[in-house]
Amino acid sequence: MPESEYSITAPDTFGTKAQATAWLAKQRTLIGEGKVNPTAIVTTFGEYASMWLAGRELKVSTRTLYTRQLSRALMPTWADVRLAEITPAAVRAWHATLLPGRPTERAHVYALLRTILGTAHRDDLIAANPCRVSGAGSTKRAKPIRPASLAELEAITAAVDERFRPMVLLGAWCALRFGEVTELRRADVDVTSGVLRIRRGVTWLTGAPVVDTPKTEAGSRDVAILPHLLPMLATHLRQHVARGPDALLFPLEEGQNVQLSPHRFRTPFNRAKAAAGRPDLTFHGLRHTGAVLAAASGATVAELMARLGHTTPTMAMKYQHAAADRDRVIADALSDLAVAARA
Template sequence: MNFEEYATAWLRDRKLADRTRERSESVTRLHILPTFGAGSVADVTTARVRSWRGKLLAAGVGEPTVVKAYQLLRALMNTAVDDELIRRNPCRIKGADRYDVPERPVLTVAEVFAVADSIAPRYRLLVLLAAFTTLRFGELAALRRRDIDLKGLTVTVRRAQAELQDGRLFDKAPKSAAGVRSVSFPAELLDAVTHHLEHFAAPGRDGHVFVGPQGGQLRRSNFRDDWVKARKAAGITAELHFHDLRHTGNTLASTAGASTRELMTRMGHSSSRAALIYQHMTSDRDRAITDRLGAMIRGGGGVLPGASGETPEQR
């Protein structure tokens, strides 16, 4: 069986989300087929896999991409074992399916507000919610007005925005059932949320909460320059990514007393089916966590959100 023909059919028959399929096809085309495509499935040996992986790393291909390529090749060869094309999976390199993620920077509450106050006003709430609800960029970009409960002080995640390489945007379901969730935000952010909905959100219950200056959907590529400028203006010297706000929020919530299970619930993570069925965080406990976050905001030098940015003393 020719490897390229088998790999093409294998990818075609897999049930994958559009963005995942696009990336998997790209990694296969760029990093797997050039080495293995011309031969047969049975020609893939452990020694060849080890040599292939080493050459990718030596050529400067990023470790996350190399790990993804290895994981794809291993999954494909597992299917080849099931199809009785080979007897044993040759992808048996210890540690090749994972990599150590470098420690990401964590901001203080005051630094979060410094960045939020340095960015364009239409993106201020985006920064604050990323830090204090730990929502991902795609989840924030997909939020609609009806997902914001001002009375209950919650944000409900029902979908996430994804962008294909050709620039097309689409909303997709979260990766797991745990991704659909309601997350409380501190009462200290209510003024900022209300102000944003009044001045910057698209109209109608189904209007996007965050849109660009011309009213179009939020894009990572268009937002990146605003983020970098705000980070530098706030005096943050570390190479801070927007996603690091999620890491910051997780750390702050942990400091506020959240358990591992509660953190996983807020972040939309799941470790096993049993955890999803039997271990749920109560809304009362979620509120207690966000109340502690609110106290940290008041004590951390953050400006209480409002149209004017006035502190309580100035009011």
């Protein structure tokens, strides 16, 4: 673009004409070399991020999460910084002090910044994405999840309130997420065919229940119910679930039709876990338990993906590896028994 066809507005005023002239000459050089887009000189991250978020088709829960991450972790540092001034060194320095002790949230916030600036790069506003901190957008679980044994699962089920027993067992044996199981309604359960129809989930990012379809197409799925759970589930539907196809299986209170929140479930679940000697187990740990048991039963990666609602084989492979590790423990224990018998 010829120089006469655009104008450059300085981000600040200058003390002398010489300073202004030097700044303008530098910007023209950078623009001429294709290193800076004139728009990026005056567009702040806050302005661009707001436009970026407004222009995205997102699930309600995802939009809520991004809005929260922007306001709490990104805007305080970057809102007034112009896109052209966000450098790799600045990003690295910011990341070094970001959310200490909260590695998962830290990774997600960094990934959001990287995504937004990646779009700015594709929009030709910046020459390159300045988010270059190796591995910053991913995290490793601090402690591996230890699946519940069958005896522990039985003990937890026996100790939890009666109306929550099917919820615990469906979470484990059907490998459901908390938001999936607490949004199950009478119409989603086909006891005759032995199938759960997972079509929605509930999140609590705003402090109130937000119901939406699964994030991915794979999340919308039919899950076969284990035959030995069907009699208990039929009893639960008869004794604890209100009439009507929209009645929740596990409401906040019986007779209501408000979803059970993680906060309200915490007390009865903690009590049951303590009674079973597994205070460390989370509800997601129950899902992990079901996935590992399914893998141990011989389920293929594709079958695990379908049952758990995964879009990639990565997580399914983790469950298969966990099942293989557990099989090695069992083999070693059996070998010890054999050796002891010969002694």
